Amino acid sequence: MSAASTRVQLWRTAYKAAWFLRKGVRLLPFPHMNGAMAAIWCNDRVLLVQNTYNSFWSLPGGRLNAGEDYRDAAARELSEETGIIVAAAELDFVHGEFLGHALRRDRVEIFEALVQTRPEIVRNEIEIAETRWLTTAEAFDLPLFGPTRRYLRARQRR
Structure with missing residues (x-):
């Protein structure tokens, strides 16, 4: 040889x-990795982000910190990733699901806010590669993170 x-x-x-x-x-x-996401809508367009560490598009969001509730985590992650500040109390719960991973079940909750004008985005360049305001139809043309896709489908049916 x-x-x-x-x-x-x-x-x-x-x-x-x-x-x-x-x-x-x-x-x-492994310990649970529960997460929260924020769906920000402006004129029938939703803000989506693409992370630097994978190819999926998703709503801004991430893992809960110790002792943090889902709504507070959604507001924090939105601010950290996009610079958009929305008070946690202004975020409405709209979707929740469990993600199964072998011996774990992680929970993801999605909160929604409607804004009249598009806020300025200050992208966290370490974590976020790109941001886009998209219609639901445009979003479905992208590779979406599972909970984001299921939330958008459910919202279409409302």
Whole structure:
């Protein structure tokens, strides 16, 4: 066996091992990672963000801090990711779901606010690659994070 083919075999084995370990890690009982998202609507357009660490588009949002409730987390994440400040009391609960991951079930709650004029966006460039104001139809043309897609579908039916 040549050195080149040995190197290829080693890489293939390493990839298989990494894939196997990745599956095993999913079975570990990690703590819950509950999250909250904010849907900001202006003139039938919703604000969506694309994170820098994946290809999905979603509503601004993220993980709850220790002791934080969902509504407060949605307002905080909206501010951190976009610079838009909306008081938590102005966010209305509109959607909640559980996401199943092997031995875990994480909860995501979505809150909504309607604004009359588009607020200025000050994007957190470390976390957010891009922001867009989109109609629901335009949003469905993008790869959407599951809870965002299900929320938009439910909103269409209202």
